[in-house]
Amino acid sequence: MKKLSIILLLLTGFGFAAKAQHDPSDQIISENWDIIGSVDFKTVKDTEMYAIFGNEIKKHANKPFELEGYIVPIKDGMKQTKFMLSTLPINQCFFCGKNGVPIMVMVELTEPIKFTYQTVKIKGTLKLSTANAMDSPPISLMAGKAL
Template sequence: MKKYIFVFALLLQGLWVRAQTHSQHNLLADQIDSFNWGIIGSVQFRVPKPNELYPVYNEMINRFSGRQFELEGYIVPIKDGMKQTKFMLSTIPINQCFYCGKNGIPTMIMIEMAQPIKFTFESVTVKGVLKLDNRNAAVYPPISLTGAVPVQ
């Protein structure tokens, strides 16, 4: 679990990926770039010791903490099943994700749905309360949307 959380923290550093010719999706067409993803990608991290990674939130993201926040992205499941209640939301499709597909590491956050959502390879839009966690990001997800619902 720590390994996944550490990878998650690295994802938030806003590393972008290159499209590969053999991928099913076109990165330039499929990558989601929005104002809200820019806010998420603005988080910095400090590393006081090995295996310790602490988020540093700027004023902009702090304004949205505890408030409704909407994001469009691609579902990256963390458990098997066609219905997902807790998953990662990514700026690129799952087949372009470094550890689950073909390309580099995208920006992602943890989503906790109020009700299950059906897995899809298409992008989804969800809205929930933005939660910021100051604990070690190598263990705990630093950013999440809780009580999320799909937006039509």
């Protein structure tokens, strides 16, 4: 649970400052990540933050959606079915906040995939949550499959 809380903090815009910068050539840039990155957040108090979804991302809600990114595991293990997908590799998480915090999406796959440091392509149903983003990810790819 502690790992998920840390990941959620990164997801919602809090990061760790670092003296060095990440390697920008590793960052995944795509139209679909731009759509995900368009989500704003409203902080109500220290323990409450809510996603504000614009029309562009709402058009894709509950529909098939594809993203390429890096696996950020939530649980230990070589095979993963539930993890965060990031625009930056996990070895650059220490640099989050220095050049902007990479948005992350919760992924739940129908079949496990082997953990890799390489990018993976996932297709699933895009789900948007209006729940407190400090408790659960506001953006998910559900019933996903690795491509």
